[in-house]
Amino acid sequence: MNDGVVTVAVITYNDAEHVAEAVASALAQGEAVGEVVVVDDASTDDTPRVLERLAAAEPRVRVVRRAANSRGCGTPRNDGIDAARSPWLVFLDSDDVLPPKAVDALLAVALRHDADVAAGLCVRRELHSGREIPWQEQLFTRESVHDGVAGRPQTLWDTLSVNKIYRRDFLLSRQIRFPDGAAHYEDFVFTARVYAARPRLAVTPETVYVWNVRYGTGRASISLRRDRIQNWKDRVAAHQQVLEIMRDRGDQELLIAAQTKFLEHDLAVYLSELPRRASEYQDVWWRISREHVRPFAAEAVRRATPAARWRTAVLLGRERKAANIRRLAELAADPPRLAPPYAGDTRRPLWDEADSVSDGMYEIVLDGLAEAPIGQLPLYVAADVRAGRRLVLELRLADLYGRTGHAGPEHATVELRHRVRGTTHRYETAWEAGPSGHGGWRATVTVDPAALCEPGAITTWDAWVTLTFRDGEPVTTPLRAESGLRRLVHVGRRGQVLLLQPHATNSGCLAVRVADGLAGAGRVLAGRLARRVRH
Template sequence: MNHGVVTVVVITYNDAEHVSEAVASALAQGDAVGEVVVVDDASADDTPHVLGRLAAADPRVRVVRRAGNSGGCGTPRNDGIDAARFPWLVFLDSDDVLPPNAVEALLGAALRHDADVAAGLCVRRELPGGREIPWQPELFGSESVHDGVSLRPRTLWDTLSVNKIYRRDFLLSRQIRFPDGAAHYEDFVFTARVYAARPRLAVTPRTVYVWHVRYGTGRASISLRRDRIQNWQDRVCAHQQVLRIMRDSGDRRLLIAAQTKFLEFDLPVYLSELPQRAPEYQDAWWRISREHVRAFEEEAVSRAAPAARWRTAVLLGREREAANLRRLAELAADPPRLPPPYAGDTRRPLWDQPRSASDGADEIVLDGLADAPIAQLPLYVTAEVNPGRRLRLELRLAELYGRTAQAGPVLATVEFRHRVTATAHQCEGVWEAVPGGAGWRADVTVDAAALCEDGTITTWDARVTLTFRDGDPVERPLRAGSGLGRLVRPGRRGRLLLLQPYATHSGSLALRVTDGLAGLRTVVAGRLSRRVRR
């Protein structure tokens, strides 16, 4: 009964290299897919010829070619909605793929719950490495159904249009379309229109979309162009449209949830990278952000997590040059961390020392810190590296206004996780108080030779799980301290061991490691190759 009921809309522009794989993944979904409508946004490369061959090979493939390029993704998707012949719609970008049985999972959830929309898990696959990162996985833990999303406001964090199936009549009857033309972040606006229309929404825990993130290709997606201030302006503009949609819906809960989501998610994504930008970018970003956030409801700010409230207070209460951007970027990390020094005291913790000694009106209070659960505290852990065949890490945990001592740190479990395979190696240390109340210290050793893979260079990210006497364990990334750099040490069975503890882009500790002559040749060849390119 479900044969030929789904139209998969694939949009493409100058993507002859990848579009065949995308279309093949849609056709492989089985008999439920009645057609694959490929909308070519006036490609100037070999894409039209590739699409011609695909259409000739399978009658389910229909090509819609636009006469002129629209400048964005919204218009070709709208063309696909108009061209579709079947009652259910799925969207797919030409450089991504649908995993096996994705349509079956989405359609099955929609039909079981008589839903207008069904959503599933999307994974970001980083290429060429292959590491997969789930998108908003907490939203897709189990199958569920919801009449509207007001009572599940976290749904607004899922701004993707491509990890869902839509009843076409639902979109048409509510006049839900993508923004036309060169609008960026069109998914934000489209999903806001969907959510504001109060759909019956089914959720499946199955993986239904693979989002390819290609680094070093010269064709970074919009979401990866954060080094351009126009990118932030476009994102804020899209969010302003989202807020208008939510306000017009008459559901204040959606409006508040959309504002809180911006403070907790959108703002810190860019704020964490702000110290790396040029002063001109920083000034423009600060001005755009402050102007946008100033219009938010007080309730939206009060509902945000503690670190989001503190970031917002700094944005609104300090000029850019006085805001201590590096410290603010740490507070915008995921999870947030707050490095010392700490101003104020346990009774009144402050972001910084007030600029005037008048009546304290200049203070930015870290409200809620005394009552926040351990998991929400911006705990700050660093690792000083003492390298050898067995790496020794000296961990330091800052005392945070008495909250660390109150919780009682007991164990530190350091985990080195393989960046691609997710294989993990763990080691433990015991926390000891540093004299004078200067925090806590733990020594942890790891056998670096156990991380080697027969001459292959592997990369391992370090995280630490803090076990407290009072409260559940809390996981944090390790901040990289001293002792970084390339090292050569004796390894097992007389093999050479090459180590490189280093700080990641975000300042966390990571480790590259290899062993043996094969590994040494790989490193040397890599250095020679880089010199030749220079």
């Protein structure tokens, strides 16, 4: 009964290398897919010829070719809505794929709950490493159905259009379209229009979309071009449209939820990377962010997590300074961590020592910190690296406004986690009070580099630590990378040659890269040389 009821609308532009794989993944969904409409946004490479061959070989493939490039993704997706002949619609980008049974999973849950829209889990697949990262996984833990999203405002965190199936009549009757032309973050606006129309929304925990991430290819998606200030301008402009949509619908609850989501997520994503940007970028980013956030409802800030509230207070109440940006980046990490120095005390923890008279600034109180359980505190654990025949990690735990000391730190378990497979090596240690006058606690773990080695491979291990306390629940957080980050050659007792590279990740956390043997070391050095030549 469900044969041929779904149109998969694929958009493409100058993507002859990948579009056939995307179309094949849509056709492989089975009999539910009645047609695959490929909208070619006036490609100038070999894409039109690839599509001609696909259409000639498969009657379900239909090509719509635009006469002029739209300079965005919204217009070709709108063309796909217009061209579709089936009652249900799924969107697909030409450099991504639909996993097996994705359409069946979405269609089944939509029909089972008589829904207008059904959504499933999307995973970001990093093609260079094979690692798969779920997108907003907390929204897709179980099957559920919702009449509108006001009762589940966290749905607004799912801004993707491609991990869903839509009843086409629902889109047409509500005149729901993507922004046309060169609008970026068009998904934000489209999904806001969908949510504001109060659809009956079904959710499945099944993986229904694979977002392929290709670093270093020149084809990074809009959301990965965060090193350009125009990217932030586009994102803020899209969020302004989202807020206007909620206001126009008169939905105060969704308006506040959209503002809270921006404070929790969007600001944090860019703040975590802000120390790496040029000062000119930081100045413009700070000004734009202030102007956008300042009119937010007080209730939107109140509903945010403590870390998001503190970040917002600093953004609005302090000038852009390097020290503030470094600490905010730490506070924007996942999980958040708050780096020293700590002003005030346990009863009244402060962001800094600002004096309202001499500095013209008001105190920023870290509300909620004094009452939060130890397991929810943004604890800061750093690691200095010493390397010889063994890899030694010297840990330092800061005393967060006296809360850490009151809980009584006892033990630490360091985990080195394989970045792709998730396997771990664990090392136990105990905390000792730091040197007099320095405060905090110290601990040491020793690692045999050979244990991290895989024959003929280059592996990366991320460093995490779980803290246990006399009073309170355990806390797990990444280790912050400090000193000793350098590449070195390690020779084991049996003459095994390893290339070790303790380094800081983009978020400042400690990771260890290990290359096996001279061949593995050669691959690392050759890769670095190739990058220098390209730049």
